[in-house]
Amino acid sequence: MSVHLLQTATSVLLKDPTASLSDVARAAGVGRTTLHNRFPTRAALVRAVASDALDLIYSVARQVDFDADGALEDLVTRLVALGPRVEFLLRFPGLERDEELAARIREMDRPVLDLITRLQGTTLRRDLPAWWILQTLYAGLFNAWEAISDGRLAPLDAPRFVLTTVFEGVAGAGATDRA
Numbered sequence: 536m537s538v539h540l541l542q543t544a545t546s547v548l549l550k551d552p553t554a555s556l557s558d559v560a561r562a563a564g565v566g567r568t569t570l571h572n573r574f575p576t577r578a579a580l581v582r583a584v585a586s587d588a589l590d591l592i593y594s595v596a597r598q599v600d601f602d603a604d605g606a607l608e609d610l611v612t613r614l615v616a617l618g619p620r621v622e623f624l625l626r627f628p629g630l631e632r633d634e635e636l637a638a639r640i641r642e643m644d645r646p647v648l649d650l651i652t653r654l655q656g657t658t659l660r661r662d663l664p665a666w667w668i669l670q671t672l673y674a675g676l677f678n679a680w681e682a683i684s685d686g687r688l689a690p691l692d693a694p695r696f697v698l699t700t701v702f703e704g705v706a707g708a709g710a711t712d713r714a
């Protein structure tokens with residue numbers, strides 16, 4: 536029940552960040568008391584959803600060989616598959632004020648930033664800071680998840696869209712360097 540509950544809470548809270556515990560319980564098909572026994576406050580539920588998303592990311596990241604060719608492609612493909620559970624981290628307001636969650640997010644970013652730094656000058660631009668490329672990657676993932684949710688993008692196409700944007704940008708063929 537716990538995985539279903541967290542998945543449902545994720546969906547409900549992404550659609551309405553002000554949703555109550557009653558709203559989540561109703562959507563999950565459980566009684567409010569049942570939900571309340573597991574998560575005594577809305578803040579506890581939000582924290583549990585964010586922690587679960589971080590656990591999922593860590594699980595996926597451990598499967599990626601960050602030293603291998605194609606590591607970024609592998610990571611993006613795996614992250615797209617996590618969908619809204621990870622979108623919650625990027626989109627839900629106030630998570631950055633939780634010191635433990637913020638520290639875990641910074642820790643999560645470290646191997647990806649190291650990978651981006653290693654790729655700069657070969658497959659990624661060197662003239663942009665690694666943190667900027669990381670944020671662009673996250674923005675691409677966010678856009679992909681939103682487009683999948685809206686039915687505009689097939690989940691199997693999403694990694695290609697994200698990676699094309701990160702590696703090539705959106706300039707037209709033959710476009711001149713304007714920066």
